[in-house]
Amino acid sequence: MNAIETQLASKPRNKRYILMTSLLLLLLFLWSLSTINLREIETQGFSVAVNIISGILQPDLELLLTFNQQGVLYLLIETIAIAFLGTIIGAILAIPFAFFSASNVVPAPIAYVTRIALIFIRTVPAIVYGLMFIRVTGPGAFAGVLTMALTSIGMLSKLYVDAIEDLDARILESMTSIGCNTFEKIRFGIIPQLFAMFISIVIYRFDMNLRDAAVLGLVGAGGIGAPLIFAMNAYRWNEVGSLLIGLVILILLVEWISNRVRTKLVRGKV
């Protein structure tokens, strides 16, 4: 037996495991197929689709380019403002949650309880929060800001925790050994390690919040979502087209900028 054959023979044999997993996946697939009921499809679906696409491709240019309270540009600015403020508030609120659920900072039971609380916060749909906040502030962009802040906490603290758990404890130990006090250890030992990661996470979440802003429209919490959904329910596809074009361009632009900033933050160069 030559070298190549021995190498081949030493390949791990996990055929049975792969087979079992594939079989399980196939069963799950077949089980989930039962939800599809082809009789539900409306017969004129195809012509509706053609209508929608042709409407979207002929956007309402007047709406897209005028600048007033109903114009696309104003709605986009409002959406950015909601996402921006919501992300900042969420980013600050998420910090204590993250430290309380990091297993290298607090005892394990506290970390576990905080994690369960976070799953709760994360799973409750934004619509429910929106309704709760509208009781506080009345309908409008303010409620949107608070909803964004609360929904951001879940993911932000989950990603923060990963950064905190990767903290290099040796730096802190050496700082203790040369006589730094707690404040100095936090200022020069912990913040420099976490800052770039945290900012990068926050920018990423800002990206996502812009995209989720459509959800807020459902409950009347401001932004571009509400006009979009009204226009769709009224079958005004030209308007939908111009709103969607604005949103897509904005999201692509923000994503491009945020990717550049995040690469610079994490790797030190563009």
Added chain:
Amino acid sequence: MYDRIFLPKKITLENGETVYEKRSRIPFIIALLVIATYISIKVTGFELEILLKRWTEFFVIVGQMIPPNWQHLPNIWVPLLDTIKMSLLGSLLGAMVALPVAILASSNIVKNRFIVVLFKFLLSILRTLPTLITALIATFIFGLGTIAGTVAIFLFTLAYVGKLLYEQIENVDMGAFEAMESLGLTKIQAFRYAVFPQVLPNYLSTSLFCFEGNVRYAAILGYVGAGGIGLLLNEGLGWRNYANVGTILFMLVITVFIIENISEHFRKKLM
């Protein structure tokens, strides 16, 4: 540019040499952030006063959700399972279709620039469309029900997994691929044996992660009539029957918790 407006600080060292320290950009960035925050506060009408005075109102609905109405539980099972089926089917199909699309969008496998740019463009457009909007459009085409939700989840998964996958493929070590091509394997064969094993763990892990998120998304989709538990949620909220909403949320949290733990187990195995 910035260094020309704020001249670098001049420091004379002990040995007489002069060095320049660039000014920190932090004050500039902080000023920008403060201005942006101020504008946002103006645009959104954010008022701390209202928040401090009326924050107790937030807990009124929470108070009505507790205790949840357990009698509602038998009505929940079917829509809850529908939600899981929707996200499972959508994620599975989406992840499967994402593979060929990602190959067509990676510039190191497909040499035709036009095809690569076209597929990359399609993937970014699909990814930026909010899922809720896709679902709403789907309900107009496929009618109200689970199909619309499945289609929305399918498109989102396709775009998300597709993007991450083509980035992976483009960063792969091409040595093995070229060696196999030079031995006379076709492109597809070379991809199967040289590139696919390198990206497989990450591909599966991304798909699982996407599935996790989709279960949560699927819960909202019912709100626009795309089937699943969102319909019940919408009904409960509409009738202000918050005890029922509490039951639904409780079951949803448990479901998501279980699914997250299963998927995390498999993702750790893949790493």
